[in-house]
Amino acid sequence: MINHILNLKCTICGAEYQPDEVDYVCPHHGNEGILDVQYDYDAIATRISPETLRHNPDPTIWRYKPLLPVEPESPVPPLSVGGTPLYHTPKLAAELGLWHLWVKDDGRQPTASFKDRASAIAVVKAHEKGAAVITTASTGNAAAALSGLSASVGQKNVIFVPESAPQAKIAQLLTFGSTVMLVQGSYDDAFDLCMLAADEYGWYNRNTGYNPYMSEGKKTAAFEICEQLNWQAPDRIFVSVGDGCIISGIHKGLKDLLALGWIDRMPKLMGVQAAGSDFLYQAWRNGEDVLTKKPIAAHTVADSISAGLPRDRIKAMRAVTETGGAFIRVSDDEILRAIPQLARGSGVFAEPAGAAAFAGLVAAVRDGLVAADERIVVLNTGNGLKDVASAMKAVETIGTQAYHVAPNLESVARIMEQGVNA
Numbered sequence: 523m524i525n526h527i528l529n530l531k532c533t534i535c536g537a538e539y540q541p542d543e544v545d546y547v548c549p550h551h552g553n554e555g556i557l558d559v560q561y562d563y564d565a566i567a568t569r570i571s572p573e574t575l576r577h578n579p580d581p582t583i584w585r586y587k588p589l590l591p592v593e594p595e596s597p598v599p600p601l602s603v604g605g606t607p608l609y610h611t612p613k614l615a616a617e618l619g620l621w622h623l624w625v626k627d628d629g630r631q632p633t634a635s636f637k638d639r640a641s642a643i644a645v646v647k648a649h650e651k652g653a654a655v656i657t658t659a660s661t662g663n664a665a666a667a668l669s670g671l672s673a674s675v676g677q678k679n680v681i682f683v684p685e686s687a688p689q690a691k692i693a694q695l696l697t698f699g700s701t702v703m704l705v706q707g708s709y710d711d712a713f714d715l716c717m718l719a720a721d722e723y724g725w726y727n728r729n730t731g732y733n734p735y736m737s738e739g740k741k742t743a744a745f746e747i748c749e750q751l752n753w754q755a756p757d758r759i760f761v762s763v764g765d766g767c768i769i770s771g772i773h774k775g776l777k778d779l780l781a782l783g784w785i786d787r788m789p790k791l792m793g794v795q796a797a798g799s800d801f802l803y804q805a806w807r808n809g810e811d812v813l814t815k816k817p818i819a820a821h822t823v824a825d826s827i828s829a830g831l832p833r834d835r836i837k838a839m840r841a842v843t844e845t846g847g848a849f850i851r852v853s854d855d856e857i858l859r860a861i862p863q864l865a866r867g868s869g870v871f872a873e874p875a876g877a878a879a880f881a882g883l884v885a886a887v888r889d890g891l892v893a894a895d896e897r898i899v900v901l902n903t904g905n906g907l908k909d910v911a912s913a914m915k916a917v918e919t920i921g922t923q924a925y926h927v928a929p930n931l932e933s934v935a936r937i938m939e940q941g942v943n944a
């Protein structure tokens with residue numbers, strides 16, 4: 523029994539279950555009945571506060587352990603998850619005509635994406651359950667995260683990714699020693715297959731939008747952002763959205779902080795989708811029901827947010843509507859251009875899905891959705907080294923080239939006549 527958890531509440535029918543009563547979802551709705559973990563905040567407030575955090579030297583997500591859905595005495599994996607930097611970026615802000623902009627760089631996680639926050643929880647939960655094997659489907663990063671976190675504790679795991687996943691992500695899986703299934707199909711196909719296999723073999727299922735604890739790991743980014751801003755919540759947070767678990771997690775973290783009284787207002791959550799994978803944007807724009815809306819065919823350069831049927835769509839839609847935020851849609855060209863713009867303005871190198879959040883901010887400024895004096899946070903969810911091919915395409919798009927020079931000063935001099943890049 524985890525005594526700071528009140529229950530798991532169905533996001534569709536509101537039914538409440540004790541954690542040991544259900545495996546993952548509300549039994550009334552098949553795989554769609556994603557549950558939300560509800561906490562006893564009075565009990566939590568006796569164990570953690572901004573004051574105790576100030577004296578806690580642990581920089582990882584486990585500094586918030588009393589707010590996480592794990593047993594207090596559960597061992598945690600040794601990889602250092604969380605504690606990523608929140609950079610104040612006045613140069614980038616000025617370029618956009620903004621006054622206060624920060625970039626939270628989750629490309630700095632141990633396996634180089636935001637997904638480590640969730641996979642760390644998955645590894646602990648699987649251990650609590652005594653699971654022999656953990657499995658997940660993934661566009662690549664959730665897989666790499668589960669793979670690396672599992673390697674750190676010697677946990678067996680089986681991974682399902684589309685065979686089109688970027689090489690770097692597949693290399694991580696193989697290097698960490700996972701059993702890797704390269705699925706001949708899309709992420710949505712990999713997801714469905716992984717669900718079947720988990721059921722067939724009785725593996726612990728980490729899948730996004732199914733396992734209720736994943737958004738609980740992801741919420742730690744909201745805790746960090748607010749703590750890094752001295753508990754002065756920002757006005758808006760820009761987050762790229764595929765399955766919608768990250769934006770749901772950020773929302774959950776902010777709701778926790780509001781309930782505890784550690785922040786005094788809810789930031790507006792801005793969900794950024796790729797134009798070729800815009801299920802949630804469409805549903806939001808047209809007022810469609812995300813439970814009955816048909817899957818779309820997803821295609822985008824930002825592989826990590828390519829999802830034809832966002833698995834955490836109920837929570838993601840609420841994250842945007844309940845905070846008065848918006849969904850924003852950006853083209854692949856805007857995403858690619860955002861990679862060097864973000865990198866040059868802040869020193870943060872993002873993979874396409876990470877840069878998409880920044881592309882969303884650029885679009886929001888262009889469309890007059892944000893005021894100059896708002897305090898804005900952009901979340902980079904993945905490291906640029908995850909997808910070098912896209913970075914090369916991005917710099918080609920904007921016309922940046924390297925110079926091939928003979929090994930003598932004269933050839934350097936010929937080029938220097940044109941000056942040095944800013």
Ligand SMILES: *Cc1c(COP(=O)(O)O)cnc(C)c1O
Nearest residue numbers: 663764765766767768875903904
């Ligand atoms: C998974 C991922 C996202 C999107 O998260 P969802 O929970 O699927 O919305 C965005 N960026 C990167 C780099 C990711 O790996």
Ligand SMILES: [Zn+2]
Nearest residue numbers: 532535548550
């Ligand atoms: Zn239900």
